[in-house]
Amino acid sequence: MVRLTHREILASLALFLGAGCSETHAGARPTAARDSCVTYWAPSSIDDSLSIYENGARGPESPVELLRSGGGDRGWVVHTRTDVTGDGVRDLVVRSWYPGSAAICESISITVFEVSAAPVSAWQRESVTSNDCAGPYASLSGLGDWNADHIDDLVAQGFVFVRGASGELAEDTQRCQRGGLLGDVDGDGWRDTGCDVSDAASRGLWIVWGGEQPERTMLSDASGGGFGAAGDVNGDGFDDFITYDQSGTKRLVLGGPDREGLYADETLPASGAAGILAPGDVDGDGFDDLVVTDSAGAALHHGARDFRARKVTSLARIAENGASFTAAGDANCDGFADLLVRQGKTTELHVGSPAGVRTEPTWRTDLTGLVPVFAPAP
Numbered sequence: 342m343v344r345l346t347h348r349e350i351l352a353s354l355a356l357f358l359g360a361g362c363s364e365t366h367a368g369a370r371p372t373a374a375r376d377s378c379v380t381y382w383a384p385s386s387i388d389d390s391l392s393i394y395e396n397g398a399r400g401p402e403s404p405v406e407l408l409r410s411g412g413g414d415r416g417w418v419v420h421t422r423t424d425v426t427g428d429g430v431r432d433l434v435v436r437s438w439y440p441g442s443a444a445i446c447e448s449i450s451i452t453v454f455e456v457s458a459a460p461v462s463a464w465q466r467e468s469v470t471s472n473d474c475a476g477p478y479a480s481l482s483g484l485g486d487w488n489a490d491h492i493d494d495l496v497a498q499g500f501v502f503v504r505g506a507s508g509e510l511a512e513d514t515q516r517c518q519r520g521g522l523l524g525d526v527d528g529d530g531w532r533d534t535g536c537d538v539s540d541a542a543s544r545g546l547w548i549v550w551g552g553e554q555p556e557r558t559m560l561s562d563a564s565g566g567g568f569g570a571a572g573d574v575n576g577d578g579f580d581d582f583i584t585y586d587q588s589g590t591k592r593l594v595l596g597g598p599d600r601e602g603l604y605a606d607e608t609l610p611a612s613g614a615a616g617i618l619a620p621g622d623v624d625g626d627g628f629d630d631l632v633v634t635d636s637a638g639a640a641l642h643h644g645a646r647d648f649r650a651r652k653v654t655s656l657a658r659i660a661e662n663g664a665s666f667t668a669a670g671d672a673n674c675d676g677f678a679d680l681l682v683r684q685g686k687t688t689e690l691h692v693g694s695p696a697g698v699r700t701e702p703t704w705r706t707d708l709t710g711l712v713p714v715f716a717p718a719p
């Protein structure tokens with residue numbers, strides 16, 4: 342059974358919607374506890390390794406361990422936002438791929454590292470492999486509990502992988518083109534999931550409501566769009582999320598107890614296509630914030646009781662056009678959510694503060710694939 346811990350409720354997810362933002366996840370509310378801190382993994386395309394960093398007061402510190410197996414010939418893609426083993430702790434899902442020898446086919450392997458409070462060397466591995474030339478698993482996302490067995494599942498390139506009670510990963514017959522955890526939208530203590538279903542019989546955007554007996558509600562009968570978690574931007578205790586349609590228009594939907602009464606509050610941003618990232622509460626005021634990227638640049642939209650009256654802070658001094666943002670969780674363990682900013686071959690950590698994102702980076706690395714991983718909840 343997967344019940345939400347307090348920390349998991351606060352963990353927001355993110356949305357990759359085109360130029361600007363990287364796929365990511367995050368979320369931290371100011372707290373004296375270290376449980377909001379993250380550990381960093383740096384996938385390296387140079388030496389086929391995964392480096393693990395631990396956090397210090399200024400951010401990630403020297404790598405403490407290296408994994409060298411399973412990276413494949415073309416590197417790693419790491420996904421961290423789901424709990425596929427059902428123990429209440431998010432796991433690390435790694436996709437690695439290998440070029441085919443004869444034709445254009447590639448072999449793709451998805452490996453689940455079970456994350457726990459135990460030393461990393463104790464992690465278990467599970468993997469599935471595809472030799473499907475037509476559809477290698479080029480994307481990965483967490484799905485929440487798709488088949489109602491209280492164990493989180495995965496979506497890889499439109500294929501649903503369900504995790505069985507005995508630990509195996511198996512391909513489901515249903516298609517979910519894009520899916521992901523939205524947080525606890527209806528406030529019942531169970532995580533809820535969004536899914537864009539492309540099957541003709543059930544085409545549309547669906548929400549799978551977590552619970553002892555999970556239910557599904559269709560939000561829209563139009564397929565070709567998707568969801569992204571937004572955290573709780575208006576601080577009412579119900580997680581909010583973003584939907585986007587086939588044209589790319591994104592709308593903020595505020596969570597609430599009425600599953601049938603959800604409505605889109607506004608279009609984000611008003612000017613059109615953009616990336617939206619949910620880093621958590623960057624300024625520590627108790628409202629989760631959003632990083633919105635559009636043609637005018639990137640800005641931090643500060644969460645507020647009335648989100649329409651929110652404050653907006655430009656991030657132009659932190660990143661020029663072309664930079665990508667990744668939620669960093671609370672990398673320096675001060676209770677404020679932080680941002681990773683990647684520009685060219687450099688990744689910088691910009692930490693949150695009461696005024697917003699600090700302009701000067703506290704940490705810099707030449708690793709471009711850095712992926713934050715949340716520490717296990719206490």
Ligand SMILES: [Ca+2]
Nearest residue numbers: 525527529531
């Ligand atoms: Ca719920």
Ligand SMILES: [Ca+2]
Nearest residue numbers: 573575577579
């Ligand atoms: Ca809310």
Ligand SMILES: [Ca+2]
Nearest residue numbers: 622624626628
């Ligand atoms: Ca805030």
Ligand SMILES: [Ca+2]
Nearest residue numbers: 671673675677
């Ligand atoms: Ca911080």
